[in-house]
Amino acid sequence: MKLHELGEFGLINRLRRYAVVDPDQVVVGVGDDAAVLRAPSSKLMLLTTDTLIEHADFELDFCDFFSLGWKALAINLSDVAAMGGIPRAAVINLFLPPTLEVEDVDKIYQGLQSIAEEYHLSLVGGDMTFSQQLGISIAVTGETCSERYVLRSGACVGDVIAVTGDLGAAAVGLRILQSGVETTERWEVYPVARFWRPQPRLHQAQVLQQKLSLHSLIDVSDGLASDMLKLCQASNVGCQLEVGKLPFHPHTDYWAGKLGIALEEVMLQGGEDFELLFTFPADEQKILADLNISVTVIGKIIPPQQGCWQVYKDGKKISLENRGYDHFRAQS
């Protein structure tokens, strides 16, 4: 059935089934003028928002509807993780072409519901409107654990730079999809899974915050180089990234080779990995071994007048540059 056959109010009623409500958090959920939530137990709350629009941020050829819902919420939860916070509730705005199938809207909501349940987030309302392009815009509230939060502006000269998980997988995953390579089961291809269903590093952020004196924290959304430069600019410091130490998954390496992609380039510029990039005092490095989460030291913070560099094993240095995506220029 097409959306225009069901109508706006029919659709709203249909989508109520996907509400996710934690009764400890939600006093009034979907259905009134605004949701009523219990205030954070700490004295600080977080608020963030992100949008995915067809043709600008995704192509349906390369992303199924379930994954679109998942990913739209994941990028918001990653922002909460990048503050060292805990997500609580979300409102969802959908932009829907009237000829879209109702079942496809169901799938978007199944993706939203699935990640909301996995990360203990309540879905408490939203809005929908027709649009030529499919899109989804989400706002998430969260809270900080105790009175602490971690900004991107706290890096200090001498800090160690580290990153969770591995890099470059999502960009390689997209290129696998674009290349039309046939695989028996796309889900079994690691980079594709990383592109389709990013995992916000909420648990890792909590562990890091509890065990280390985190000085700065940002998520790798636009690409390691871009996000590292943002962190350095906000903290007024320079950096030295050791390219040889950047972590990658063997399947990312395999597929990059198969498709003729420079692995180093996608690790530095690829983006959408939604890993955590952070800095902490050098004397806490020994703690890393006991963290029980995947973390790799990839460089150090240097004085701002020394600049931002990617360095190689042979001592070669190249100025760190942001060659990430710019929405508006890319479309000109």
Added chain:
Amino acid sequence: MKLHELGEFGLINRLRRYAVVDPDQVVVGVGDDAAVLRAPSSKLMLLTTDTLIEHADFELDFCDFFSLGWKALAINLSDVAAMGGIPRAAVINLFLPPTLEVEDVDKIYQGLQSIAEEYHLSLVGGDMTFSQQLGISIAVTGETCSERYVLRSGACVGDVIAVTGDLGAAAVGLRILQSGVETTERWEVYPVARFWRPQPRLHQAQVLQQKLSLHSLIDVSDGLASDMLKLCQASNVGCQLEVGKLPFHPHTDYWAGKLGIALEEVMLQGGEDFELLFTFPADEQKILADLNISVTVIGKIIPPQQGCWQVYKDGKKISLENRGYDHFRAQS
């Protein structure tokens, strides 16, 4: 200058000047992964979201850029008013055609800034993406005064139904703009001002909540009939609206006559007035005279099995029907 000439990051830097920050509320505003806000002083917080998309919700022919920013935020603040709450912070998502003039984006933000300052709201972040259609999607957090909030589901048989301000103005205003009637200064035309720059009834909601035992509260966004029916459905009651008592502004009447519009029809079905529709115990009617805000009693709540009616002075009754706008059906 066109947006694609400035670029995404250039635009973000340019728009920072429009941030509105109440230091009592905002710990970290624009520029990190998420905003950090002080938690509500009451134990309850509100969260709501609304969207305006070109062609679906507005046409630029009939709405200037400043008013678009104003209106997008006003409809969210009206939702907070309709819960009896106080707005605190907003995040803004913009959907921008890359060929849009940068100065027009400035005007949207000037509208946002203007209403944010007027209603003591902080603008703490957002996201932007390119899109074929211009659009704006906003999420607002708020708090309740004390532990109280007012739902649409609390109406009781015997309650008086009342509405703030006057009805039908916004719909007549849009028709004035569509008709191409030349006026010396459009801003001097009352219905046009009501359409272009709606005023959320936040102050009125506070007064009503303090002085009356409000049983139910909703804002008139889709039209009196539509919103009254939603209130009745949520409360499981019927209603009797006295058409002869519906409040209108003399300029709305004048322009409706001039354009051949049935005033009664736009008051019942027109929408976008963003007045407050509420019910309270009949024995509190005498309090209304001392409220010092514009309020009109327009009917009463009756048992659900008696239905929902619009009644006339001569005793004629017509079943109350929602002939408001349905996004998806309207576009089929």
